[in-house]
Amino acid sequence: MTNVTLVPHGALTVTPTATSSADDFDFLIGRWVIQNRKLKARLSNSHEWDTFEATGTLRKVLHGRGNIDDFITAFDGKPFEGMALRIFDPATKLWSIYWSDTHRGTLDKPVVGSFDGDIGRFYCRDTYEGKDIVVMFQWDKTDLAKPVWSQAFSADNGRTWEWNWYMYFSRPAQQITFREPIRVLELRNYQMQPDMTQRFVQYFSDHFVGTQQAQGAMLPGIFTVQGEADRFFWMRGFGDMASRLSYLQNFYGGPVWKGYGREANSMMIDSDQVHLLRPWRDDGVGDAALGDGRYAFVVIDYYHAKEGKRDALLQALTNVYSAKMKEQGVLVSLWVTEMQTNDFPRLPVIQEKDLVVTISLFLKEGDYVEGALNQAEVEKYAIRKETVTLDRVLNR
Structure with a gap:
């Protein structure tokens, strides 16, 4: 000694x-x-x-x-x-x-x-x-x-x-093991100030990843958006709406956000593009997909279903797209809008009742298989479809 x-x-x-x-x-x-x-x-x-x-x-x-x-x-x-x-x-x-x-x-x-x-x-x-x-x-x-x-x-x-x-x-988690199933999921798509995305990625990683996980939020990943240099995308999950409210009150009223939130906000133009979702089926598949940090390339498809066609769209996605992806070893989860009242209005969310979201994870971009449904099937069930492709930021 x-x-x-x-x-x-x-x-x-x-x-x-x-x-x-x-x-x-x-x-x-x-x-x-x-x-x-x-x-x-x-x-x-x-x-x-x-x-x-x-x-x-x-x-x-x-x-x-x-x-x-x-x-x-x-x-x-x-x-x-x-x-x-x-x-x-x-x-x-x-x-x-x-x-x-x-x-x-x-x-x-x-x-x-x-x-x-x-x-x-x-x-x-x-x-x-x-x-x-x-x-x-x-x-x-x-x-x-x-x-x-x-x-x-x-x-x-x-x-x-x-x-x-x-x-x-x-150590910060690389492959995330969630403490409970994700039954409420926020998809947060931020518009950044010009040329500010990479700085924000580092700032967010340094100040907000570990602290949010420690306080009870489940963070499946943070991402950059392909083809949109001034976009930052991340996901945040909770066990239910009550735990979400408790977490948001504690985190946004706590010392970390008070200390670093102003600087974070100064790097953004808009942070209100947030979809509040729940799993279509509470079968744990969504957790398996979201929590595996090996999957570096993520594709999110937003389907805006025609009135009365949401459930038929979900069934078609399950029978066609999910089945096709399963054969190729791709992890897929299906989500719909959480329609409970957003009881933390300080953070606005989008709650579109006929929205259907698929989240598909690939080990790398080269594994991506395009086309959840063909165009005719999309037009049969949906008013429109939007796709966001993401590169996972690994927090080493």
Whole structure:
């Protein structure tokens, strides 16, 4: 284990472990969703904690001898970004970890240390509200899929420690496993400001994917629209209308949207092109199709049925298109409009009673088979048909 010698009012002496190396933080490379538990008041015998979510991404620098990660969240409705810089000294075999954030104009004093197996400890002397303290960071990578960072302060030269912050890391889902069937689905098609789509994709991925999933929304995917450079498309699902209302109230009244919503809205021209749907048959097929992140090319067909022809159209799609796609291993789900009252009018939705939607998923664009129904069949049942083709954005 990293050895530290604490001389009262003197310098820290940190000795590395024999196995300390520049690869010690490789487990942290990539994107994370971070659940935080932070003591409200430090070194005051407090037992009250704040909990909140953040996202982070780590990349290696300095030809592998260092790394940088970000920490993105919101406090009191204001965006907050932190940054950690870690540098490995091959001469001393010690890591130095520096922190800065949007409240600072400098790097904090580095904590210094190393890993012993799955546990890393890092120390420095500092002050907190006028008190001389020792700071300790601890990394626990026993479970590489769910590492834990924690921080402790000591005001008595290391005799006792107060743990004041825990971060619990998990990877954003790639292939999504939903906690319950999707019985309410929003198809959200945004018109973006010119040349703003790619920036919005990154912004949305960084701030809204992990946070929405953590709060109970089911996100089958985010997409760009083929042939329309200024379009962004995403799906959001719920177990029922009651859970949708509860989620929307909490998310749009919560700190993440308050912190980042204004910037997101500034990149859009229109976000009201939203269809509110339910599965035609509650058989789980829709979940199987929507939740499989391997399917990178998505085709959505909107059929505007003639009056009284909706159910006949659905039957024709089942007998002809779905059967044809099933033979080729394509996942297809059929949806109709959810006609319950939109009880969150702040977010308008389209509720067309004779609308039928098919969502078809292909591994790649080359697998696409065109023509859900031939033109004569479409004209028999529908006033018109609109098709949107989507490329899934993978959130790595």
